[in-house]
Amino acid sequence: MQEISIKVEEKLYQNRYMVDEGRPHIVVKPHTQPTDALASLVKICPAGCYSRTETGQVEIAPDGCLECGTCRIVCAATGDIEWNYPRGGYGILFKFG
Amino acid sequence: MSETFDAIVIGAGPSGNACAYVLAKSGLNVLQIERGEYSGSKNVQGAILYADALERIIPDFREDAPLERHIVEQRMWILDDKAHVGGHYRSDAFNEEKPNRYTIIRAQFDKWFNRKVREAGALVVCETTVTELIKDGKGKVIGVRTDREDGEVYADVVVMADGVNALVGSRSGIKKEVAPETVALAVKEMHFLPQDVIESRFNIGEEEGVVIEVAGSVTVGMVGTAFLYTNKESIAIGIGCLVSDFTEAQVRPAFLLEKFKNHPSIKPLLAGSEVKEYAAHLIPEGGLPAVPQLFGDGWMIVGDAAQFVNAVHREGSNLAMTSGRLAAETIIDAKKAGKPMSASVLSAYKKALENSFVLKDLHKYRRLPKVLHHNKHFFTDYPRLLSSAAETMLRVDGEDKRSKEKKVTKSFRSTRSLGGLIGDMFNLARAFR
Ligand SMILES: Cc1cc2nc3c(=O)[nH]c(=O)nc-3n(C[C@H](O)[C@H](O)[C@H](O)COP(=O)(O)OP(=O)(O)OC[C@H]3O[C@@H](n4cnc5c(N)ncnc54)[C@H](O)[C@@H]3O)c2cc1C
Ligand code: SF4
Secondary structure (H helix, E strand, O other), rough: OOOOOOHHHHOOEEEEEEEEOOOEEEEOOOOOOOHHHHHHHHHHOOOOOOOEHHHHHHHOOOHHHOOOOHHHHHOOOOOOOEEEOOOOEEEEEEEOO | OOOEEEEEOOOOOOHHHHHHHHHHOOOOOOOEEEEOOOOOOOOOOOOOOEHHHOOOOOHHHOOOOOOOOEEEEEEEEEEOOOOOOEEEEEEEHHOOOOOOEEEEHHHHHHHHHHHHHHOOOOOOEEEOOOEEEEEEOOOOOOEEEEEEOOOOOEEEEEEEEOOOOOOHHHHHOOOOOHHHHHEEEEEEEEEOOHHHHHHHHOOOOOOOEEEEEEEEHHHOOOOOOEEEEEEOOOEEEEEEEEEHHHHOOOOOOOHHHHHHHOOOOOHOOOOOOOEEEEEEEEEEEOOOOOOOOOOOOEEEEEEHOOOOOOOOOOOOOOHHHHHHHHHHHHHHHHHOOOOOOOOHHHHHHHHHHHHHHHHHHHHOOOOOHHHHHHOOOHHHHHHHHHHHHHHHHHHOOOOOOHHHHHHHHHHHHHOOOOHHHHHHHHHHHHHHH
């Protein structure tokens, strides 16, 4: 497979957001060892919101979230995260969609 | 807000807008609630609009709807890493007075549709998220709770048009949570280019548009497809695969999109463009087996929330609009007859769907999701085989044609056994029948 460098953050710069400061709409529940489902989000979140801490846990910075719902569906069975829509009016604002 | 509405519609995508519009036009007292800043601000589509479904709701929509291009050419491509094989269909017959398919930009289109809903007399409240349904002691739905202070509102019937995540229904216990193997995650970018560049690059006239639908090695073995659509001054490009495949294969969606954009058959079409947005959205792809219970005492589900997408033909918005309209007509009929919004009265909605293309088409392709899910080689082996077959036959190198044919047949048989080949054809034919 050819090497393609991607920086998701650069893609997100193009988008418009209304960030609800201090009120994250997605929260990862405290854990010592992530489940496979939770660990998979580091790669498959299309906005790259999930990352690993130095001690191996999975954390989220949901500011760039595109509100697709993928992480919610992947972790529905394991209950690793709490997922809500941002408050009405906040979050991603698609200019084109 | 203490009055009781005739109907509450949750969501202002195509299904909710169609439903609220038809209800309000008939004179009913309608409240529509949308979580985005405006209708469209949360919504993503390719996007192809199928005129027929909208025409049945707003016959003269062409007069002021924001339409990009009508489609005159369809390209269907199978890609391997270096090549594409495929078929094109282009016809001047598509340059008709009332074209059948258009490209649209959803944020603009939804805004327009929602303005029509307001003009028809519905009360539209944006920036408000419905958190759950309110039920009476007997389990009948009588209203909704929102994230606004004192945000409880009541109605005779609630229509859930809240899209693929359908959280209102699952959090209120009337439908199951969506399963990862019944939804695709799609990522999409908007690439801007001057209008004349698009027209010369795609060999089209001023209002004309081209659609490219793609399958093959770009999804790196996952069940999925990709697309490229021409708008007036932009190109929409995207790719989507089943969520269950993404988790299994551990592929970054943005990587997949870059790989597609860099394919030698695609790259020149995008050259020099400026990217202005990156979006992601789920698409219901579970087909008929994934469709939930569609009505109950005081409630109905329409559009993506009901999994109404025909993934084979890339149709969703038309099923959304049609189901929204049919739900509205069911409510209007019940009101006129003075009947309560009970499950038995609202069951007329399901009958109407069964008599329409919505459930007929989903029924036709009911086996396909399973067949594709269990036959990943459709997305890996066959594209490669087709491409190398085409290359073998086209390259003139002194080898005779009969030997070349033998080589092609052998390449198919060495990749898939004869039984496998026949079984694949049988499964596919059956799933499409
Ligand atoms: C990449 C992509 C390409 C596609 N291409 C095509 C195509 O070319 N042609 C086609 O016909 N279809 C296509 N589809 C499918 C099509 O977009 C959908 O089928 C269609 O949008 C469904 O309409 P809907 O109204 O049911 O849902 P949506 O359009 O998702 O609308 C749901 C609305 O409800 C709102 N909402 C959700 N929850 C709440 C809540 N709790 N409270 C208040 N509001 C809420 C949302 O903000 C949204 O406005 C595509 C989809 C994708 C993702
Ligand atoms: S909803 Fe989608 S974009 Fe947002 S964090 Fe989850 S996977 Fe990422």
